[in-house]
Amino acid sequence: MPAESIDTAPPPDPWSAPLERVLFDAGQIRARVAEMGARLTADYAGKPLTIVTILQGGAVFMADLIREIHLPLTIESLSVASYHGETESSGRVTFHQSRLPAIDGRHVLVLDDILDSGRTLSAILDRLRTERAPLSLRTVVLLSKRIERAAPIEADYAGFEIGGEFIVGYGLDYRGEFRNLPVIGVLKTDRPA
Ligand code: 5GP
Ligand code: MG
Numbered sequence: 001m002p003a004e005s006i007d008t009a010p011p012p013d014p015w016s017a018p019l020e021r022v023l024f025d026a027g028q029i030r031a032r033v034a035e036m037g038a039r040l041t042a043d044y045a046g047k048p049l050t051i052v053t054i055l056q057g058g059a060v061f062m063a064d065l066i067r068e069i070h071l072p073l074t075i076e077s078l079s080v081a082s083y084h085g086e087t088e089s090s091g092r093v094t095f096h097q098s099r100l101p102a103i104d105g106r107h108v109l110v111l112d113d114i115l116d117s118g119r120t121l122s123a124i125l126d127r128l129r130t131e132r133a134p135l136s137l138r139t140v141v142l143l144s145k146r147i148e149r150a151a152p153i154e155a156d157y158a159g160f161e162i163g164g165e166f167i168v169g170y171g172l173d174y175r176g177e178f179r180n181l182p183v184i185g186v187l188k189t190d191r192p193a
Pocket of ligand 1: 112
């Protein structure tokens with residue numbers, strides 16, 4: 001048996017295996033989330049802050065971001081579906097619960113993974129604005145697609161701007177999977193079903 005085989009090829013990365021291309025690796029995401037947290041820490045100092053996360057996609061971003069906001073805050077969530085498991089927006093936003101979070105008298109940041117057509121965030125903001133009385137209402141997303149929106153909305157805080165491609169990872173799914181990838185990227189189209 002040879003004493004040693006010199007192999008310079010990097011080990012295969014199981015996390016990137018389903019991806020054709022990685023847009024942001026774990027280190028890039030961590031650095032940007034830390035910057036966003038520092039900015040929010042400055043902007044919300046002294047204000048009663050509640051973060052309302054849109055599930056499921058926003059969960060991973062929320063978990064990292066709140067640990068970079070060095071202020072007292074509370075968290076709430078809302079569960080909606082707009083993609084219904086496919087790669088193109090259906091145009092409908094379905095609320096999975098009838099009760100909205102109690103946010104009266106709070107400065108509210110609605111958090112989502114990605115701003116695409118804008119329908120999801122704008123439907124949520126409309127309901128929170130008309131059915132609740134927050135002191136302020138702003139939005140934070142990790143990703144913002146550089147596309148023409150169906151609803152007239154831009155995020156108050158956005159981590160990265162991207163093109164129109166369908167992406168997965170770091171909370172974003174395809175048919176429920178890939179949310180646990182620590183990187184964000186474009187799925188391989190020739191992967192086995
Ligand atoms: P919008 O209502 O802005 O069109 O879409 C927002 C929602 O659609 C996001 O919360 C996210 O769940 C989903 N979405 C939009 N673009 C993508 C994408 O590229 N990949 C994935 N996985 N979900 C997306
Ligand atoms: Mg979503």
